[in-house]
Amino acid sequence: MILSNEHTMIRDALRTFSRERLAPNAARWDQEHHFPQQELKELAALGAFGVAVPEELGGAGLDYVALALVLEEIAAGDGGISTIISVNNCPVCSIAMMYANDAQKQQWLRPLAQGDMLGAFCLTEPHTGSDASALRTSAVRDGDSYVINGVKQFITSGKHADVAIVLAVTDKAAGKKGISAFWVPTATPGYIVAGLEQKMGQHSSDTAQILLENCRIPAANLIGAEGQGYKIALSGLEGGRIGIASQAVGMARAAYEAALLYARERESFGKPIFEHQAVQFRLADMATQIEAARQLIQHAASMKDAGLPCLKEAAMAKLFASEMAERVCSDAIQVHGGYGYVSDFPVERIYRDVRVCQIYEGTSDIQKILIARALSTGP
Known part of the structure; x- marks a missing residue:
């Protein structure tokens, strides 16, 4: 593009x-x-x-x-x-x-x-990851308020956010159609940061467990109508997956650029290691994979901008980019040799940061399910 x-x-x-x-x-x-x-x-x-x-x-x-x-x-x-x-x-x-x-x-x-x-976006729960229809958090109408109770897990910015979109069950008997979405200011009594995850990477971003304990919010904070929550949650995933894929490309590119710089400066057998064909081929593969992922992302993004459905294309971009990024970051470590394994060089940190891209906004396996489902119903 x-x-x-x-x-x-x-x-x-x-x-x-x-x-x-x-x-x-x-x-x-x-x-x-x-x-x-x-x-x-x-x-x-x-x-x-x-x-x-x-x-x-x-x-x-x-x-x-x-x-x-x-x-x-x-x-x-x-x-x-x-x-x-x-x-x-x-x-x-x-x-x-x-x-x-x-x-x-x-x-x-x-x-x-x-x-x-x-x-922040509060969907995931301790017992509910990719299956968004199995939520246990409840929201009960009480006059001109809703009272929310439950636990949310792995919430990005859960500690530092000012407001969260919270998905909760308003009608147990209705299944997916019994889920609703709400604006919950994080200063509301009953919104409790129960803990912060000790993560492998992305340490500049907090990831929290949120306890919602008799958290009372105005009924006016309902987003859309009761029962629209599942649809609302899914509506944000196309753009979210394009976003995660873009993050993966950015981190992969940073690791690649660090490896390229190192290969030009590090000498072995009397010449820069970049002049060894094995290193050249590795870097060529890395650059090609990054560009391929970027094109998938821009294709999905341009479809969304045109108002076209892009669930399959966004899933493809997220799947390919996130798995590509781990490979590229691993190759960047390999180019650095032993120095790639220590924190003196950035590729060690980038590898830790990028790994989660295969997990959040739907795991790689979930993306494959979505892609296969689209293939079974379309041309």
Whole structure:
């Protein structure tokens, strides 16, 4: 895909920011488990919090191709920050654009898109991962309120978010059609950060277990209508998978660039190791895989921008990009030899950061199921 001048300018602006403000600090943030509040404010000023949200609602007024470019560039600097930004854009802002009423858009979407608030998406539960229809969290109507009880697991920005979209069961007997979605301000009594996960990577992004204990919210915080929650949750996944795939490409590219630089500088047998054909072939394969993944992503994003269904294409992009990224990061470690296995060089951290891309927003196996299902019903 040939980028427009506008897309190229956006990519270049985020690339400069990422190289100057994120990459130099990523190792320290990883070691300190630091949440980069200041850098997030700066990204908000660049329009990264609501890339595809219309300008009249506080966003950048761009599209999903632009969002893919933004997330790739941020991820090349720091994987954890790209996850924070990805979740805020999609599913949080994308769900608000599609299903929030006008009052909710002013109350929640506008500050989320402007970066004045940070959003979280509370779907996954301790006993419910990819099967979103098996939720146990309940929301009971009580006058002009709903009272929510349950536990949510692996919630990105669960500690630092200002508001969360929470999926809960409002009618047990209705199955998938008994799930509803709600805006839950995290300052609400009963919204409890029960714990933070000790993760393999992405330490600049918090991942929390959230306990909802008699959490009372106004009935006006219902998103859409009762029973629409499952549909609402799924609606954010196309864009979310495009976003995760873009993150994977960004991290893979950062590892590849580090390996290429190392290969040009490291000498073996009297010459740079880049001059050894085995290393050249490895780097050539890495570059090719990254570009192939990027094209899949941009194809899916352009379909979404055109208003076309892209569930299959988004799943393909997410599947290929996330698995490609682990291979490329592993190859980058291999190019570095023993130095790739220690924290003095960035590829060790990037490998840890990228591994989760095969898990969140639907595992690789789930993507294959979605793709196969689409193949069975289409041409």
